[in-house]
Structures are given as C-alpha cells and as structure tokens.
Amino acid sequence: MLPIVKQLMGWKKGEQASQEEKWYEKAIKNLVKKLKKTGQLEELEKAITNQSGTTKCITIPRYLSFWKLGRVFISQGHYPVLSLDGRLQVSHRKGLPHVIYCRLWRWPDLHSHHELRAVNVCEFAFQLKRDEVCVNPYHYQRVSVSPPETHPHVEIVGNSILETPPPGYISEDWEINKHQINHSMALNLQPVTYCEPLNQHVETSHTSQPTLTVDGFTDPSDSE
Amino acid sequence: MLPIVKQLMGWKKGEQASQEEKWYEKAIKNLVKKLKKTGQLEELEKAITNQSGTTKCITIPRYLSFWKLGRVFISQGHYPVLSLDGRLQVSHRKGLPHVIYCRLWRWPDLHSHHELRAVNVCEFAFQLKRDEVCVNPYHYQRVSVSPPETHPHVEIVGNSILETPPPGYISEDWEINKHQINHSMALNLQPVTYCEPLNQHVETSHTSQPTLTVDGFTDPSDSE
C-alpha cells in the first residue's frame, strides 16, 4: 500500500477501528489515484496535514469525461431516464464525494450534503454543478440544517455542455433543444443531451438521419 | 420469481446442485428481462422446450445502445484504450453470452467459445461481430478445438458504426478516419469511433472546437 495513503489515513477523524476503517482506506486510495493523474496530490497532502483552508481547490471529475462533449442516447424504455447524480462509489457503497471526504477528515458525524456549505473561494463547490467537484474538506463549512438561507454562491447557469454542443451536431436545432432542456429540467440542470431516434430496435444500418427528440418532445423540423 | 424462469431452469443440463444453480438462475433472469423488451421470449421458450435448431435467432445487444451512433471518447491516458469485448456479466462473473447459454442448456462441460461454431442459418452469430448477438443455443454446434478450418461464415466487414458516422459529425474527415480506423484495427474491427481532442485536461468551457485525432494521428485541418 502507498505510503501517502497511510499518511492521509493518519489524519482520519473518528474511531480507529472496525470495518469503516477499511472502507475509508479504499476511499483514500480512490482519491489518490485520481489526484495523481491530475497532479493535485501535493495540494491534498498540504490541505490535510496543515488543516488549511487557504489551499487550492482539489477536484475530481463529476462524471465520465465523454459526457463533456454531449452524449447521444438511445432510450431503451419509453422515455429517457437520467441518473448522473454525482455520487461516488467506493467498494460497494455510494455517496457524494465531498460528503465522503469531509466525513473522513473533518466531521465523522456529518449527516448529509445539506450540512455542508462551500467557502467563497471554492470555485468547484459541489453546489456549483460544474464538470469538476472540489473535494478539499477545508473548502466546506458545516452548517445547521433547517433554515433555507440565500446562498452566497451564484449558480453557474451555463455549463460546458450547454455552451458547447457537439461540433456540427444538431446545429440549428440546438437553440430549440436547449430551451426544451432548460424548460424540462428546470433548475435541476443536467449536463446531457438526449437525442432519441424514433427507430430504436435492432437495425444494422440506415442512411437517413434519425428524428431528434429531446425529453419527449418531437422536433417538428423532421422533414428537413 | 417468474414462472418462465423456473420453466427454463428445468431444461438446464448438468448437475442440479450447488452455487452454480443460483448463478444460472440469475443468468436466465437476465436473459428473460432482455428478451421481454424485444418480444423474443416466446422464441426462446420454443427453442429450449423443443430443443429445436429450426427456431429463429434470439438476440441480445452486444454493447450499450449508444455506441451504435458512434461515441466520442476523451482519452484519459496517452492513447485510447478499448474493451468492448462482448462479455456479459451476471452476478459477479463475466463470460461470453453464447457460451454461457450453450453451457446452460446444452453442454455443461463446454470449455470456451473456440468449441462453438454457428449454424449457417444463424444471422447474428457471435463471430459475425454484429450489433446483436444470437444466444439461441441451438444455433451453435460444438466442434473440436484444434484445426484452423475455413469458416463457413463470411465476416461482415461493414458494421453499422463504420457505415453511419454520427450525423453531421466529422463529415468530410470521415473517409480519412475510416481508413485510419480500418488500418489500425486491422481485422479486429471494433465498432467505435475514437476522437481524441489534443486538449484533454480540466477545462470548464472553451469555444473553439477541439482538434480531432483518431488513433494517434492528428488531423492536419485544425486551422479551420
């Protein structure tokens, strides 16, 4: 096992025993692997060992990278179903990444993401719904659950998916689609494009372009 | 548990006991679920209960449906890595689907897919590498392993991916890309399009189109 994992494990808050310990070790291993790729491991070590909020954002991808270019999805059912809830899975358990790592290094009794609020300097806070999520435990504050306060952060409305449709794809229909997506998804923006061909069963080849539908609405310009 | 699963389980070959039994039950459940969607369940019941090779092909998708339209892939490493080996996973075990169901209903001691050859009438034999795979156990014959014979089947060279690039996407570059794909993948056609932007690191938004590279070759027309 990597010494850095051992070291970071030493800063874990809460009881030192049980099955939990093993699971958190895997959670750290998972994180370390990702941060190594992006060269952010040193910043994590700095944040944890100094317990310092003056560290930079430490981010992991919110979802698989190919979603960033927009994914064409053929619905298998009657309507497109979307998950992409941002949960991380470690071993057989799922949870929101910032919650997992805040629980690990700061508040073992943390109940849910509602108890977390990002500090102002955090550019990739979970709530911002950007392509990357900050998991720096010192970029979050614990707050009491009940009152629906106004957020210090402004929601980033345009994300990279809505800003950059797949090049050349959809083209002039994009504006319509975007509105339909924004309408149907309301405030719960999901960075995915659904394009559901009418014809979805076993077909090995066809030359005509499938009719595009987004979120159940058929694009009226199918006679193009 | 569904009666049809129970019924099909009754036709299982081999020992009636042990852990295997439970796993094969799950394998049947998995298959039944898929065939219900496509209306092929009756044909399976007919094939199994009559032990008849005169039944039609019974197919399941080889891979997730969104691959059929071509997937844009952002490599996380230095080059694209491709799996898509066609294996089915049931519970925690993986195997080739036609092998699994042939073992279940015909030859419990079947060693590998090398021992299987599709009958001539089978249009979706595993070896054809089409989008759907036939899992009708009576569409396969068991053969001895050693001699490298000529196949009765001709490989289908064009598959739906190579025939239908993502509409509007890549367009005039497609011919070039297709050749590069065919060249690089030789006879081991894989129905996937790789498009690797030069710029792959954490980027939240950019307006310029990424330069396309396929299989390591940079598209020279990036100054468009």
Place this chain on the structure above:
DNA sequence: CTAGTCTAGACATAG
C-alpha cells in the same frame, strides 16, 4: 429526493 442493486465498460494483469 434518498438509497440501494446490477452490470458494461475501463482497467489491470497474468499467460
């Protein structure tokens, strides 16, 4: 919404 299960695809690694 929250919380769980299942598995294809990604990855790792042995032969």
Place this chain on the structure above:
DNA sequence: CTATGTCTAGACTAG
C-alpha cells in the same frame, strides 16, 4: 496477443 478478474459510473428501481 488473448483470457480473466476487479472496480465503479451510470442505469435502473423502489420507498
């Protein structure tokens, strides 16, 4: 190279 096993995001499902 093929074969085989592990891990998990996304798909699905149920309360």
